[in-house]
Amino acid sequence: MCPSKKIRNTAQRRVILEELQKSESHPTAGELYEIVRRRLVDISLGTVYRNLVLLSDMGIIQKLDLGGSEARFDGNPEQHYHVECIECGRVNNLPDLPIEQSVKNFKGTDDFKITSHRLVFYGLCSQCQKKEMEK
Amino acid sequence: MCPSKKIRNTAQRRVILEELQKSESHPTAGELYEIVRRRLVDISLGTVYRNLVLLSDMGIIQKLDLGGSEARFDGNPEQHYHVECIECGRVNNLPDLPIEQSVKNFKGTDDFKITSHRLVFYGLCSQCQKKEMEK
DNA sequence: TTATATGCAAATGATTTGCGTAGTC
């Protein structure tokens, strides 16, 4: 948006990025706020949101829109697919899908030129599968 | 939720369903509210929301979560994919994709059993392609 | 009659934003 803006290296930004990159759980902004707060007691939720927007605009992290009411964030900016557990909400990575190329190669119909796509899977994680069995 | 609840045939519900089924545009709740209001002047937005939830729970329509801030609705409950124009927001159907089977057949990894997925494409509709060219 | 639906308005919940101050460069 503002091409000449100088990005500063603040403690808040550093800790937010560090904790997100360290995390395996694809946290929501609120979850990350709680994590970061353990190190920076006075940080505000607004700052977490502002930095998550900034960092994803810069392509350093990615915002995941998996369909719930809250967005999730991934410290890995590389494109890869995700599965979300419909029971517990856990989100896992799905690296190297066999279908990947067929979806990526789809360029659209006559009148619609495709530039990107979003693919999310839903299912049961191993823990919730066990719980289902026990019922 | 409540298995013994009797669904009534109200004018509001009938008009909401009719207008959605007639529509080609995958309207948001607010857009549909404006359309329905032309026939039922006093209908409330809350009623539109309540009926959209009910009708999609019943499997008569479907709610589309295409990633914007507002949900969209489709009078056709059959599963099919959509493209959204990144310029103007128009949403089109994408029937009978060649990739369909490869995505549908993906059942998951060792620990994650896939039960469903969501696939949305983004791109430029023909009108917005023309506008791009003129620039 | 009686339970379901409606209209209205207030509540909710995630996210964004305005403002005055603090901290980086």
Place this chain on the structure above:
DNA sequence: GACTACGCAAATCATTTGCATATAA
């Protein structure tokens, strides 16, 4: 010192919900 970023709180926006009344069955 200039300008970016922060904390705080209020604002926003889509959606949901409580309540008193209306209406389908």
